[in-house]
Amino acid sequence: MLNNHYALRYITLILWLLIGVTSIGMAAESWRAGVARTKITPNGPYWMGGYASRTRPSEGTLQDLYAKAIAIDDTDGSRVVIVTSDLLVINRELGEAVKQRVFEKYKLPASRLLLNCSHTHCGPELRLYRESLHNIPPEFARRMHEYVKRLENQLVDLVGKAIATQVPARLDFSQQKASFAVNRRNNRAADVSRLRKEGKLIGPVDHSVPVLKVADRKGRMLAILFGYACHNTVMSFYQTSGDYAGFAQQYIEEKHPETIAMFVMGAGGDQNPLPRREVKYLHEHGRALADAVEAALAGKQRSVTGSLRTALAKAPLEFQPHADRETLEKQAKSTNKYERWKANYLLGELNAGRTVSRKYGLPVQAIRFGDDLLLVAIGGECVVDYSLRTKTQYSSADGPAIWVAGYSNDVFGYLPTLRVLKEGGYEGGGHMVYTKFPGPFTKTVEKRVFETIERLVEEVK
Ligand SMILES: [Zn+2]
Known part of the structure; x- marks a missing residue:
């Protein structure tokens, strides 16, 4: 009885080890x-x-x-x-x-x-x-x-x-x-x-x-x-x-x-x-x-x-509004060709009766x-x-x-993050002149991105 008991324990142990080793092997190449x-x-x-x-x-x-x-x-x-x-x-x-x-x-x-x-x-x-x-x-x-x-x-x-x-x-x-x-x-x-x-x-x-x-x-x-x-x-x-x-x-x-x-x-x-x-x-x-x-x-x-x-998912980002018509008309005469391009684009949208969207799904x-x-x-x-x-x-x-x-x-x-947005400069908003977006992002940018990251990380947990 005692021998049988030990034999059973050994067999169980060997089986357990075998299963363990196989599953480790499988896991690595799964x-x-x-x-x-x-x-x-x-x-x-x-x-x-x-x-x-x-x-x-x-x-x-x-x-x-x-x-x-x-x-x-x-x-x-x-x-x-x-x-x-x-x-x-x-x-x-x-x-x-x-x-x-x-x-x-x-x-x-x-x-x-x-x-x-x-x-x-x-x-x-x-x-x-x-x-x-x-x-x-x-x-x-x-x-x-x-x-x-x-x-x-x-x-x-x-x-x-x-x-x-x-x-x-x-x-x-x-x-x-x-x-x-x-x-x-x-x-x-x-x-x-x-x-x-x-x-x-x-x-x-x-x-x-x-x-x-x-x-x-x-x-x-x-x-x-x-x-x-x-x-x-x-x-x-x-x-x-x-x-x-x-x-x-x-x-x-x-x-x-x-x-x-x-x-x-x-x-x-x-x-x-x-x-x-x-x-x-x-x-x-x-x-x-x-x-x-x-x-x-x-x-x-x-x-x-x-x-x-x-x-x-898309983080719901927002842009600041673009300049008013009077300012855009001045910018359209700027010596900076990129500023002219941007102002003319925005004026074109306004003249066509369109509003430039302030929303962006990132x-x-x-x-x-x-x-x-x-x-x-x-x-x-x-x-x-x-x-x-x-x-x-x-x-x-x-x-x-x-x-x-x-x-x-x-x-x-x-x-940009909120820090970079506040500091300004090229990455903070200066580069927007090369895009069709109205203005720099609003101060919610980093918060919105991280709310989305947090939701997604939870989802894939
Ligand atoms: Zn770049």
Whole structure:
């Protein structure tokens, strides 16, 4: 009787251990993942986006541009697709058109598709309304329209290809740091090298480099997703390139030829890669970021397990009203061509009896990978405070790692926090002159964004 009792206990223990080991093994490889890439370099000379001061079309290619996608399913078949791209913006028109067609074609709802762009300023202009703002010659305006249509098709196809190539996979998360991002509102570019040496750079920054490694059953890396919160603006020349993020991706892919490296732009609205404006800095910063990714891959990894949950909503933002007619009529005669353009646009709306909407729905998305990773993706050129505050609010010792992406789903312009709005300057409201929006955001902007983030984080818990 006693022997039987012990035998039973041993058998139970062995069974329990077996189940335990199997479930750990399954948990680590409980995902399915597929990746795809497509070249999106425009054919021939094109009008470049990113600097209003551009006066002529592109002149050759230093580096090709790519869009890349990863489709990840959990064991229940819940799916998310993340698309990254060497593009200045994914604006509302493009983002919504792609999401609509992806839903029709692959039954993937908008909340399960994240469209992020690297914000390279050495790629094509995609915002059709900028034709009049930048006086884009008709030939290049026509090419811009054609490019945007083709790009939309390419992005839709890309999502399908990623879904079609899924294999069993495991996910691991780790983080490192890179320090070339500088708060551009608080430090003069010319002083940066000296200030850095003296340890006197000021202003908020987020130097973290989150890395998600996606590998197949044999341990072969399918994709490396990595992020950084910094404007992708080393160069302002007329050659095509993915800028520092393009070179970081290139360096990682050279080291791991079977892998797709995917750059996810963070909340870098007020951050610049400094020093800059020389090709050597493209390589230097690209290398620094790639090295941080390698260090993260070599370091301690957090195995990502569990189920996938996603949520998407629009934060109801408001703009301040535009100037009255009398002021607009004065501005229409300004020596500043951008002020003239904006005033004429607004006067045109008034004359046509239309009111310029003061509301804007900013897409915010939350993607939760089990208990281990929470990705919050915010639209617009969000300033770094959004990243820092989200991490402060949600980081905990036993909670998921927090990854904040900016420049996601709808890059309409800058998204200031209350602090930046009050301080003013370019990101606070100055940039509005390049948009069709009436005035800067109202003081509710940060509060509205965080109310939405809080709701979504709760939803994906
Ligand atoms: Zn920008």
